[in-house]
Amino acid sequence: xxxxxxxxxxxxxxxxxxxxxxxxxxxxxxxxxxxxxxxxxxxxxxxxxxxxxxxxxxxxxxxxxxxxxxxxxxxxxxxxxxxxxxxxxxxxxxxxxxxxxxxxxxxxxxxxxxxxxxxxxxxxxxxxxxxxxxxxxxxxxxxxxxxxxxxxxxxxxxxxxxxxxxxxxxxxxxxxxxxxxxxxxxxxxxxxxxxxxxxxxxxxxxxxxxxxxxxxxxxxxxxxxxxxxxxxxxxxxxxxxxxxxxxxxxxxxxxxxxxxxxxxxxxxxxxxxxxxxxxxxxxxxxxxxxxxxxxxxxxxxxxxxxxxxxxxxxxxxxxxxxxxxxxxxxxxxxxxxxxxxxxxxxxxxxxxxxxxxxxxxxxxxxxxxx
Amino acid sequence: xxxxxxxxxxxxxxxxxxxxxxxxxxxxxxxxxxxxxxxxxxxxxxxxxxxxxxxxxxxxxxxxxxxxxxxxxxxxxxxxxxxxxxxxxxxxxxxxxxxxxxxxxxxxxxxxxxxxxxxxxxxxxxxxxxxxxxxxxxxxxxxxxxxxxxxxxxxxxxxxxxxxxxxxxxxxxxxxxxxxxxxxxxxxxxxxxxxxxxxxxxxxxxxxx
Numbered sequence: 001x002x003x004x005x006x007x008x009x010x011x012x013x014x015x016x017x018x019x020x021x022x023x024x025x026x027x028x029x030x031x032x033x034x035x036x037x038x039x040x041x042x043x044x045x046x047x048x049x050x051x052x053x054x055x056x057x058x059x060x061x062x063x064x065x066x067x068x069x070x071x072x073x074x075x076x077x078x079x080x081x082x083x084x085x086x087x088x089x090x091x092x093x094x095x096x097x098x099x100x101x102x103x104x105x106x107x108x109x110x111x112x113x114x115x116x117x118x119x120x121x122x123x124x125x126x127x128x129x130x131x132x133x134x135x136x137x138x139x140x141x142x143x144x145x146x147x148x149x150x151x152x153x154x155x156x157x158x159x160x161x162x163x164x165x166x167x168x169x170x171x172x173x174x175x176x177x178x179x180x181x182x183x184x185x186x187x188x189x190x191x192x193x194x195x196x197x198x199x200x201x202x203x204x205x206x207x208x209x210x211x212x213x214x215x216x217x218x219x220x221x222x223x224x225x226x227x228x229x230x231x232x233x234x235x236x237x238x239x240x241x242x243x244x245x246x247x248x249x250x251x252x253x254x255x256x257x258x259x260x261x262x263x264x265x266x267x268x269x270x271x272x273x274x275x276x277x278x279x280x281x282x283x284x285x286x287x288x289x290x291x292x293x294x295x296x297x298x299x300x301x302x303x304x305x306x307x308x309x310x311x312x313x314x315x316x317x318x319x320x321x322x323x324x325x326x327x328x329x330x331x332x333x334x335x336x337x338x339x340x341x342x343x344x345x346x347x348x349x350x351x352x353x354x355x356x357x358x359x360x361x362x363x364x365x366x367x368x369x370x
Numbered sequence: 371x372x373x374x375x376x377x378x379x380x381x382x383x384x385x386x387x388x389x390x391x392x393x394x395x396x397x398x399x400x401x402x403x404x405x406x407x408x409x410x411x412x413x414x415x416x417x418x419x420x421x422x423x424x425x426x427x428x429x430x431x432x433x434x435x436x437x438x439x440x441x442x443x444x445x446x447x448x449x450x451x452x453x454x455x456x457x458x459x460x461x462x463x464x465x466x467x468x469x470x471x472x473x474x475x476x477x478x479x480x481x482x483x484x485x486x487x488x489x490x491x492x493x494x495x496x497x498x499x500x501x502x503x504x505x506x507x508x509x510x511x512x513x514x515x516x517x518x519x520x521x522x523x524x525x526x527x528x529x530x531x532x533x534x535x536x537x538x539x540x541x542x543x544x545x546x547x548x549x550x551x552x553x554x555x556x557x558x559x560x561x562x563x564x565x566x567x568x569x570x571x572x573x574x575x576x577x578x579x
Contacts, residue, residue, distance in 0.1 A: 027396045106395045113392050120388075120559070127560055131569065175409070177558040180565060184572025207420030208413060212573060219574065236427040237420035241476070243483035255437050269487060276490040290554040292547045300498040308550040312557030315572050323569050327560050334556045 016046070016085045016096040025113075028077045028106030034069045035085045035096065042066065043087035043094075050075075051082050051098070075104050115366055122337065127330030134326030142325055147286050147304030148317045154284045155192045158259035164199035165189070166258040168249060168274065170265020170289070171242060174208045177312070178290045182265035183209070183216050184315035185288075189262060190220035194229055198259075202235040203252060205245045210237040246270035250277040263287040263302070264311060267294045275301035288314065341367065377568040384566030424449065512538055 016035040023030040033048060043065040050072065051057040061070050065088070075081060080101045086093040134140055158165045167186055172179040186202070193200040202217065204210035214235040221230035238248045250273065253261065261278040263271070264287065271287075271294035278285050279301045287298035288306025298305045306314060309331065316324030345364055352360035387405070390398050428442035452471055459465045499510045518524035519535020564570035 025394055027394045027399050108393060108395050110392050110394045117392055123556070123559060124563060127563055177561050180573055181557075181561055184561075184570060187572040204420075207416035210420055210423060211416055216573065233427055233430055237423040239424075241480065243480045244476075247483055251438065251441070269484065272490045272494055273483065273487055276494055290558070292550050292554075295550070296498075297494060300494040307553075309553030309557035312554075312561045315570065319572075324564065327564055327569065331553075331556045331560045334560075335552060338552050338556075 015094050016087055018083065018085050018096045018099050020083050020099040020102045022102060022104045023071060025107055025110040028104050029073060029075055031072045031075055031081065031083075031102055031104050032069065033072065033083055033085065033099075036068060037087065043089050045088040047086040047088060047093060048072070049084050049086065049095075053080050057084075077104050077106065079103055113369075116369060123330070123334045126333050126337075127327050130329040130333070131323050131326035133329070134322035137322075140322070140325050140329050142313075142317065142328055145306070145310055145313065145317055147288065147306045147310065148314055150284070150286060150304050151189060151318060152192065154260040154262075154286060155189070155196050155198055157284060158193075158198040159196040161259045163259040164201050164256055165193060165260045165262070166249070166253060166256070166278075166283075167200060167202045167262040168265070169202065169204065169209055169213055170263070170267055171205045171245065171270065172209075172266025173206050174212060176266045178266045179206075179209055181312045181315065182288075183212055185262075185264055185311075185318065186213060187216045187220045188315060188318040190217040191224045194221045194224035194226040197226070197229060199231070200234055201252065201256065201258070203238045203245070203249050204236065205238060205240060205242075207237055207240075210235065242268065242270055243273075246273045249274055253278050253281050253283070257281050258283050261285045263289075263298065264306070264314070265289065267291055267298075272297035272301060278302075373571075373574055376574060377571070381566055381568060384562070388566075421449070 016037055018033060018035045020031060020033050023032045035046075037043070045065050046061075046063045046067055047059055048061040048063070048070050049057045050060045060072050060074060063070060072081075072083075080103050082101055083099045084096050086095045130140070155165065167189060169182045169186060170176070170179055174180065174183075190200055200217065202213050204213055214232060217235050218227075218230050218232070221227055238245050253274075254277065258278075258281070261274075261283045263274055263278075263285065267274075267289045268291070271289070271291075275285060275287060275298055285302035286304045286306070287302040288311040289295060289298060290308050290311055292308070295305065295307060299307075313328050313331075316328050345367060348360045348364050351357045352364065383405075386401075390402055425446065428446050431439050431442045432446075452467070455465075455467045455471065459467060461467050495513075498506070499513065500506060515531070516535045516538055518527070519532045519538075524531040524535070561570065565573065
């Protein structure tokens with residue numbers, strides 16, 4: 001009789017089938033639940049209950065009926081828990097069986113990042129191999145980069161005109177790799193300005209970048225044998241505000257009329273404001289950034305633009321240090337590997353659409369980093 | 371010592387942070403949080419140096435009466451007034467710093483600078499679209515099609531134009547973007563590795579040992 005009544009009440013609905021597990025690849029204190037309904041009829045809501053050993057069941061979540069998973073982050077590591085899920089329909093709840101006992105624990109390795117580790121190791125081996133090659137004195141060909149070839153000319157021009165050079169190390173913090181690359185280039189540019197006896201102005205937006213930039217320029221002048229020519233006041237902090245910084249650098253360019261402007265590092269919306277103002281002052285402009293959104297602006301408004309990776313290659317290219325050039329070669333082979341993987345992955349994806357070859361999708365999943 | 375200590379610190383911290391990326395254990399997460407706090411503390415100290423630099427730079431401009439020295443008065447006055455208001459009345463919502471200086475001065479000034487971008491875009495577009503080379507012609511045609519595809523008149527001219535514009539953005543444009551991003555990612559990793567291993571020393575002023 002009861003089963004008939006329940007059958008009428010939950011017509012078309014079945015109790016959820018529940019799966020529980022310790023959330024993988026996490027810092028613990030988390031259990032993941034999945035459930036499914038055998039029938040197609042949706043519940044209006046889903047309730048999740050948890051019970052500790054010898055404890056009373058407590059509701060830990062009330063979710064919309066369309067939800068099929070829940071992560072319980074209110075648990076204590078290594079405590080046993082059991083769960084059940086209730087499908088709510090017309091005010092009545094149809095409960096699943098209690099799950100098996102589960103407990104959470106922190107993991108020591110994030111297996112979802114295994115692919116990143118593998119590719120990182122492969123890339124590191126490539127870079128170190130070519131650095132060792134360079135150390136052994138083997139010749140490494142590096143293609144010409146027009147923007148970097150122009151650095152010497154740009155510094156020379158400033159000397160001839162008796163005008164300063166403005167170097168903008170971007171708006172990024174020192175934690176941005178593009179800023180580090182820019183500071184590396186700054187060292188090489190400063191060495192050249194010291195040799196040519198040109199004035200180098202470096203306005204900064206980040207206080208840490210400012211302190212590092214000052215040290216970089218000071219060291220470069222000392223290495224060039226011109227420590228007396230170093231003017232600490234020429235490397236200065238402006239402001240942390242994005243557009244106030246852009247206004248200040250614009251003002252500097254308009255007043256000082258520099259012969260050359262360098263815009264190298266991380267840039268955002270102010271990229272075009274800086275580059276266009278610099279272009280109107282008639283300066284030679286060399287820009288470089290890893291931001292794909294700002295690159296078109298620099299390409300349009302500057303004489304030379306270092307596109308993406310060229311920014312990272314600049315320090316090696318300018319210094320011509322064999323060890324640094326070796327790493328460039330490693331990068332090239334890394335790119336070749338990526339091209340091979342992209343072509344191979346595309347083929348596998350096509351083949352995995354054939355029902356008999358569906359297992360290829362597992363290989364593709366290995367490359368998934370989400 | 372002046373060079374070897376930062377290099378050793380960089381090597382040790384670089385390797386630890388690389389390992390940390392793969393270890394989700396709470397100890398690893400706590401260490402990451404701790405280093406993030408260190409960065410904030412170092413930044414606070416660096417800000418003092420930054421303000422010092424700002425004051426020195428502008429007082430020097432005032433003393434030497436360099437071109438535009440009048441603006442240095444505005445900068446220094448702004449610095450002092452902001453500091454007095456911030457220290458005296460606090461920085462909470464509703465304070466004079468928030469209401470007067472931030473909402474009524476800084477925000478409109480920032481917005482004005484941002485608005486100038488539209489004019490710069492127009493002048494940059496004019497320069498980019500002068501069909502002097504084959505590449506510039508290609509750029510001009512692609513930009514023309516995309517712009518036309520984004521407005522209703524484009525659809526009126528040819529009903530498939532919006533679709534074609536979308537294709538230009540999502541296929542050839544995206545392919546180029548991704549190619550740059552691959553290079554950027556590898557360049558960033560290689561630069562990090564060089565800095566960690568002490569091969570790249572430009573950030574220390576360059577040179578050996």
